[in-house]
Amino acid sequence: xxxxxxxxxxxxxxxxxxxxxxxxxxxxxLSSRIRLARNLRGHAFRRQxxxxxQEALVMDLASTARTCPAWRRPPxxxxxxxxxxxxxxxxxxxxxxxxxxxxQDEPAAVLVEPDGSASMxxxxxxxxxxxxxxxxxxxxxxxxxxxxxxxxxxxxxxWASDDRWGYLTSCPTNIGTGLRASVMMHLPALAETQxxxxxxxxxxxxxxxxxxxxxxxxxxxxxxYQISNQRTLGRTEGAIAADLQQAVEQLLRAxxxxxxxxxxxxxWRLEDKVHxxxxxxxxxxxxxxxxxxAELGWLRLGRSLKLIERPSTNALDxxxxxxxxxxxxxxxxxxxxxxxxxRLRAELVRGCLDGNAAA
Amino acid sequence: MPSPQGLICQVCNQRPATMHLCQxxxxxxxxxxxxxxxxxxxxxxxxxLDLDLSTRPPDVSTILAANFPGKKVPQLSINLLPEGQRxxxxxxxxxxxxxxxxxxxxxxxxxFGCPGCLVAFGAVIEDSLQALHGAxxxxxxxxxxxxxxxxxxxxxxxxxxxxLDDALTEEAFERAARLRDQLQALDANxxx
Numbered sequence: 001x002x003x004x005x006x007x008x009x010x011x012x013x014x015x016x017x018x019x020x021x022x023x024x025x026x027x028x029x030l031s032s033r034i035r036l037a038r039n040l041r042g043h044a045f046r047r048q049x050x051x052x053x054q055e056a057l058v059m060d061l062a063s064t065a066r067t068c069p070a071w072r073r074p075p076x077x078x079x080x081x082x083x084x085x086x087x088x089x090x091x092x093x094x095x096x097x098x099x100x101x102x103x104q105d106e107p108a109a110v111l112v113e114p115d116g117s118a119s120m121x122x123x124x125x126x127x128x129x130x131x132x133x134x135x136x137x138x139x140x141x142x143x144x145x146x147x148x149x150x151x152x153x154x155x156x157x158x159w160a161s162d163d164r165w166g167y168l169t170s171c172p173t174n175i176g177t178g179l180r181a182s183v184m185m186h187l188p189a190l191a192e193t194q195x196x197x198x199x200x201x202x203x204x205x206x207x208x209x210x211x212x213x214x215x216x217x218x219x220x221x222x223x224x225y226q227i228s229n230q231r232t233l234g235r236t237e238g239a240i241a242a243d244l245q246q247a248v249e250q251l252l253r254a255x256x257x258x259x260x261x262x263x264x265x266x267x268w269r270l271e272d273k274v275h276x277x278x279x280x281x282x283x284x285x286x287x288x289x290x291x292x293x294a295e296l297g298w299l300r301l302g303r304s305l306k307l308i309e310r311p312s313t314n315a316l317d318x319x320x321x322x323x324x325x326x327x328x329x330x331x332x333x334x335x336x337x338x339x340x341x342x343r344l345r346a347e348l349v350r351g352c353l354d355g356n357a358a359a
Numbered sequence: 360m361p362s363p364q365g366l367i368c369q370v371c372n373q374r375p376a377t378m379h380l381c382q383x384x385x386x387x388x389x390x391x392x393x394x395x396x397x398x399x400x401x402x403x404x405x406x407x408l409d410l411d412l413s414t415r416p417p418d419v420s421t422i423l424a425a426n427f428p429g430k431k432v433p434q435l436s437i438n439l440l441p442e443g444q445r446x447x448x449x450x451x452x453x454x455x456x457x458x459x460x461x462x463x464x465x466x467x468x469x470x471f472g473c474p475g476c477l478v479a480f481g482a483v484i485e486d487s488l489q490a491l492h493g494a495x496x497x498x499x500x501x502x503x504x505x506x507x508x509x510x511x512x513x514x515x516x517x518x519x520x521x522x523l524d525d526a527l528t529e530e531a532f533e534r535a536a537r538l539r540d541q542l543q544a545l546d547a548n549x550x551x
Binding site: 044047048059064151155157161162167172173176207235 | 373374402403406457458460468469470471472473474475477478481484487488491492493494495496497498499500501502503505506509510512513516517520521524545546
């Protein structure tokens with residue numbers, strides 16, 4: 001196994017540091033994330049560079065950024081062209097790289113904190129995309145860590161910036177702070193009570209948006225939503241974080257209220273959804289990825305509302321990631337086609353949930 | 360005094376120049392065989408060079424000597440037109456002097472070509488940026504100036520890599536091996 005493959009294998013067996021948590025916020029707020037976009041002064045973006053120039057840029061950035069002392073431990077350095085498709089998927093499923101980087105042919109690299117809590121993508125849409133993740137609602141803490149990493153990097157790398165326009169990025173939607181702050185939330189009660197469209201529209205007034213589990217272009221399977229800021233120019237980093245905190249707290253209260261209402265008036269309906277999910281997941285012989293995420297969402301709700309005592313939240317968190325296509329493929333390379341993977345997934349889930357029977 | 364529209368800063372060669380510094384050489388009056396030195400410069404470079412323009416006129420020849428020692432001051436550049444052709448006012452605002460991306464191409468792709476594009480097009484696309492962000496001025500963090508050691512190291516690394524590519528192309532493998540060792544030594548020295 002190559003060194004890169006060993007790194008991926010180790011990462012894939014770890015619990016996800018941005019999910020493992022206590023029972024804070026009733027399992028409604030799953031994780032927080034900060035992303036900073038940065039570019040090297042005097043260098044054009046990917047589209048305007050030939051392959052040789054991009055390769056040189058990737059090597060220089062990876063070598064230099066690795067020496068930044070703000071990493072908790074020396075980061076792994078992975079060049080995407082050395083990784084198989086399922087290895088790239090593992091990184092995507094752990095939210096260490098974007099879908100764009102996972103699919104791009106141009107030279108690219110990623111530096112990964114060994115505990116999987118932070119990463120730095122190199123030569124995606126911007127030269128550098130730094131991100132930090134944490135479980136639960138910890139926007140300020142994650143922002144502080146991202147800024148510390150950035151401050152360490154800026155001593156070694158001359159970032160392109162302008163007094164008026166701030167950090168200069170490839171896409172106009174990222175200029176200024178280059179900051180995308182987001183929180184992953186689980187909002188099944190708002191969805192069930194038909195309140196969700198209204199609430200999501202209200203987010204627009206706070207200049208926030210909602211997207212699915214894996215960010216841009218993904219669906220909100222299992223009622224999981226990523227709430228993030230729309231605007232990056234004209235507000236300080238602290239103010240953007242505070243705005244997001246406010247939006248999340250509003251959504252949190254709305255979801256908690258809807259859950260109380262549902263429990264009060266239609267407890268049977270919730271119990272039915274939760275127990276159907278349990279039935280399907282403990283008995284199905286074939287499960288698609290989407291089915292799993294959707295049904296895990298109901299189990300998570302059931303646990304939060306104490307409608308069921310099993311499985312543990314840790315088991316739910318583990319399944320959410322381990323049963324994804326990349327992770328499955330990595331540990332079962334013989335599962336070449338989707339149908340076989342769906343059967344393996346079902347087997348994995350049954351094994352995990354049966355093991356939780358006494359929880 | 361403010362620079363005329365469309366001129367690029369002679370120090371960074373990237374941002375639009377906002378200030379025109381000029382100085383008649385000491386002891387001589389203009390028009391009587393004296394020399395006037397000019398420098399068109401942007402606000403960012405004024406800060407980067409720590410120029411204090413508020414108290415008295417700057418000593419332009421000292422600035423030039425310090426920043427372009429023994430070399431000619433970079434030519435004033437407006438855009439990528441061949442020498443001798445003057446750009447129209449419209450053209451000045453619609454092509455990035457850094458990478459050559461046109462405003463039309465930017466609007467089609469909705470992506471800039473290099474960090475200089477936004478500075479070049481900013482005034483023209485201000486309205487759409489206002490609509491997107493509700494603001495047209497940055498108020499957050501800005502990078503501290505990268506240390507000169509770090510910039511030097513980065514340039515050294517880039518230079519070594521260029522030389523390694525050349526050596527490989529020429530099949531000068533011994534030289535390539537030496538360059539590769541030098542690059543690895545740089546990495547090792549900097550390893551955490």
